[in-house]
Amino acid sequence: MSFINPKTIFTISKKELLDNIRNRWIILLTVIFIILIITFSYVAGGGREDLFGDMEASVTTMMAISSLLIPLIAIILGFSTISGEAESGALYVVLSYPVRRIEVLLGKLLGLGSVIIISILLGFGFGGIVIALTTGSSSWTGYIGFIFLSIFLGFIYLSLAMCISSYCKRRITSIGGGIVLFFWSLIYGTVMMAVLFASGQPINSILTGDLPEWFINSAVFSPSDMHQTAVYRAFGQSAVTFDAGGGGGITSIPIPEFLNLGNLLIAHFIWFIIPLVLAYFLFKRRDI
Amino acid sequence: MITKTIRCPSCKTEITISGNPNEKIDITCSNCNLKGFFRLPSAQTDDRINTNSFAIEVKGLSKMFKDLKAVDNLSFNVRKGEIYGLLGPNGAGKTTTIKAILSLIHSNSGQIKINGFDIKTNGIEARRSVGFLPERVAFYNNLTPLQTMNFFCELWGVDKSIAKPTLTEVGLIDAINRKVGTFSKGMVQLLGVAQVMIGKPPVYILDEPMGGLDARWVKTIREKIKWLNEQGATILFSSHILSEVENLCDRVAIINKGRLIAEDTVANLNKYLKIKPRLSILIKGLDGKVPDKIKELDGVELVEANKDILFVTCEPNIRSKVIITLEKEGYKIVDIKTIEPSLEDAFIKLIEFEGGDN
Numbered sequence: 001m002s003f004i005n006p007k008t009i010f011t012i013s014k015k016e017l018l019d020n021i022r023n024r025w026i027i028l029l030t031v032i033f034i035i036l037i038i039t040f041s042y043v044a045g046g047g048r049e050d051l052f053g054d055m056e057a058s059v060t061t062m063m064a065i066s067s068l069l070i071p072l073i074a075i076i077l078g079f080s081t082i083s084g085e086a087e088s089g090a091l092y093v094v095l096s097y098p099v100r101r102i103e104v105l106l107g108k109l110l111g112l113g114s115v116i117i118i119s120i121l122l123g124f125g126f127g128g129i130v131i132a133l134t135t136g137s138s139s140w141t142g143y144i145g146f147i148f149l150s151i152f153l154g155f156i157y158l159s160l161a162m163c164i165s166s167y168c169k170r171r172i173t174s175i176g177g178g179i180v181l182f183f184w185s186l187i188y189g190t191v192m193m194a195v196l197f198a199s200g201q202p203i204n205s206i207l208t209g210d211l212p213e214w215f216i217n218s219a220v221f222s223p224s225d226m227h228q229t230a231v232y233r234a235f236g237q238s239a240v241t242f243d244a245g246g247g248g249g250i251t252s253i254p255i256p257e258f259l260n261l262g263n264l265l266i267a268h269f270i271w272f273i274i275p276l277v278l279a280y281f282l283f284k285r286r287d288i
Numbered sequence: 289m290i291t292k293t294i295r296c297p298s299c300k301t302e303i304t305i306s307g308n309p310n311e312k313i314d315i316t317c318s319n320c321n322l323k324g325f326f327r328l329p330s331a332q333t334d335d336r337i338n339t340n341s342f343a344i345e346v347k348g349l350s351k352m353f354k355d356l357k358a359v360d361n362l363s364f365n366v367r368k369g370e371i372y373g374l375l376g377p378n379g380a381g382k383t384t385t386i387k388a389i390l391s392l393i394h395s396n397s398g399q400i401k402i403n404g405f406d407i408k409t410n411g412i413e414a415r416r417s418v419g420f421l422p423e424r425v426a427f428y429n430n431l432t433p434l435q436t437m438n439f440f441c442e443l444w445g446v447d448k449s450i451a452k453p454t455l456t457e458v459g460l461i462d463a464i465n466r467k468v469g470t471f472s473k474g475m476v477q478l479l480g481v482a483q484v485m486i487g488k489p490p491v492y493i494l495d496e497p498m499g500g501l502d503a504r505w506v507k508t509i510r511e512k513i514k515w516l517n518e519q520g521a522t523i524l525f526s527s528h529i530l531s532e533v534e535n536l537c538d539r540v541a542i543i544n545k546g547r548l549i550a551e552d553t554v555a556n557l558n559k560y561l562k563i564k565p566r567l568s569i570l571i572k573g574l575d576g577k578v579p580d581k582i583k584e585l586d587g588v589e590l591v592e593a594n595k596d597i598l599f600v601t602c603e604p605n606i607r608s609k610v611i612i613t614l615e616k617e618g619y620k621i622v623d624i625k626t627i628e629p630s631l632e633d634a635f636i637k638l639i640e641f642e643g644g645d646n
Contacts, residue, residue, distance in 0.1 A: 011442040015428070022430035022467075089426035093483060096390045096420035096493075097443045098412045287393035 008099050012107025013114065020077060020115045029073050030119040036065045037127040058131050059146050063231055066150050067224045071157040071182060073119055077112040078161030079178035084171040086288050101284050109158065109276070116154035120147060145234030153227040156271045157181070163275035166282035185224035192218055209253040217258050220267040229255060230264040296320060342401070343368045343491045343522035344389060349398030351384050358384040360546040366524050371517050373537035374526040381546035382526040383423055386495050390420055403490060419487055423495040425480035429469030433460050433479050436468060437486065444487040451486070458482045474505045481512055492516060494525035498532050510536060531628055564589065566627040567600040567607055572620040574598060581613050
């Protein structure tokens with residue numbers, strides 16, 4: 001009979017955590033992440049009170065960094081975790097032990113996930129302290145929601161990266177997969193923009209915020225956009241406001257009812273679980 | 289009615305006997321006329337005895353990689369307590385077979401048991417009985433050997449206190465705080481040997497354990513294999529070099545193109561194959577001419593000359609006679625080398641025996 005042994009999962013995750021805490025890329029990225037978050041929260045929170053000045057605004061700025069760096073950290077952690085170890089031979093030894101492949105996969109997910117959690121807690125912990133000191137601001141529930149959603153974003157990209165790693169035969173091909181994954185939100189945004197203009201919308205609708213609902217709702221197909229929308233919702237906002245520049249003043253795009261926090265969390269979960277299940281079947285069937 | 293094949297204890301000739309369960313049967317060996325008796329097992333225990341006497345059973349294993357048949361209906365059994373060599377040239381299907389035994393790859397057909405456990409239905413128990421040292425062993429570059437060993441101890445479910453003594457035993461105790469990423473190939477191999485020993489499994493599978501290592505490491509690994517076997521372990525290891533398995537294996541299987549072409553003791557195989565080492569003699573001014581006197585010597589099988597090098601295939605005990613004869617004839621010998629028979633020579637012979645492989 002096949003049962004999952006939690007002890008094996010724990011052992012694997014501990015090893016992944018230990019191995020990656022000493023990985024210089026992850027150290028470098030985490031340090032950059034922490035520095036940027038502190039700087040941004042200071043600049044946004046204290047330095048330019050006329051424009052931003054409260055926690056929500058600080059978070060908006062921090063999000064620009066985190067929604068770029070968290071996926072990057074997750075992809076670097078996950079892209080070669082199976083393909084790379086299969087190529088080097090480390091996986092031969094582990095899988096010849098009395099372990100199940102699902103235990104190895106879940107152990108890796110939890111171990112690499114805890115590296116992401118540590119980076120985020122360090123970065124946002126320091127960021128939150130700086131905001132609190134400079135603004136004395138209040139929406140802590142929103143901020144905690146932001147941290148939670150950031151961790152969720154990390155796990156989505158980790159699950160996607162592990163899926164790529166399970167599929168790719170070699171480390172080098174999974175690097176390619178990781179790059180496509182990293183730029184997916186950008187690629188997707190560009191494609192959707194083209195679809196938008198092809199549908200007859202004027203080009204300046206992007207600036208005026210006069211966008212059709214389907215276009216905004218399509219954010220669920222881009223983890224990064226979906227994440228940002230969810231963060232706005234976590235702060236109780238129903239519109240995204242930004243200064244588009246060009247003297248047009250503040251533009252406000254209302255978030256459609258479809259993108260409520262509940263639906264967004266379901267979308268997050270789907271983005272997380274489907275690649276993970278796929279990764280499991282690919283890994284299970286894989287010849288190492 | 290039970291049928292059983294046994295081997296004559298003296299000359300190892302196979303004898304097939306049949307009779308009722310528990311029946312005592314008198315036997316006379318057809319080859320050496322040794323007389324004896326054998327009691328057939330009782331019907332109920334027959335199956336159990338059979339399974340229990342094998343550490344590894346491979347039955348009808350086949351594996352395709354796209355259009356390539358890497359392993360083709362391969363069957364062999366490794367008896368408990370023996371050192372079994374899997375021999376074959378590169379690409380013969382040795383690693384594929386080993387990976388299939390460990391369920392690292394999924395076979396297209398066939399049944400495999402380790403210590404009686406079917407790898408498909410009872411994989412965890414099967415792998416609990418075996419320690420594996422892969423051909424290209426690798427670990428985690430950021431971990432120290434002690435951290436690596438602790439990890440594998442936890443994975444086996446054995447106490448971590450054996451990590452340090454095992455590292456001492458393989459000679460890595462001085463490097464205990466270095467990252468594995470800074471290790472040489474030999475040191476990584478030793479760590480591989482250390483991890484394979486922690487679970488004290490009854491069966492060890494070693495894929496090319498001496499491949500690419502220098503003579504000193506090869507000696508260490510050979511001694512380790514012998515030692516493990518003396519402790520009662522069964523060992524299956526693969527190699528593409530005949531001299532590596534000589535004096536070490538109880539039996540060898542030779543595979544080529546994924547098929548078993550011979551299975552026997554090394555001594556029998558050598559006799560059967562009749563491969564002899566070749567002498568390579570560098571003679572000043574030979575110029576491609578074969579000296580007649582050498583051809584006439586007893587025990588010389590083949591003499592060939594290539595420019596200044598004379599190749600002589602002969603019985604080992606007349607090598608000196610060859611040299612003396614050459615000197616008597618006035619040839620100026622510059623250098624002498626012995627070329628050990630390679631496995632490739634064995635394959636050519638075996639394929640000839642099979643009457644052409646394809």
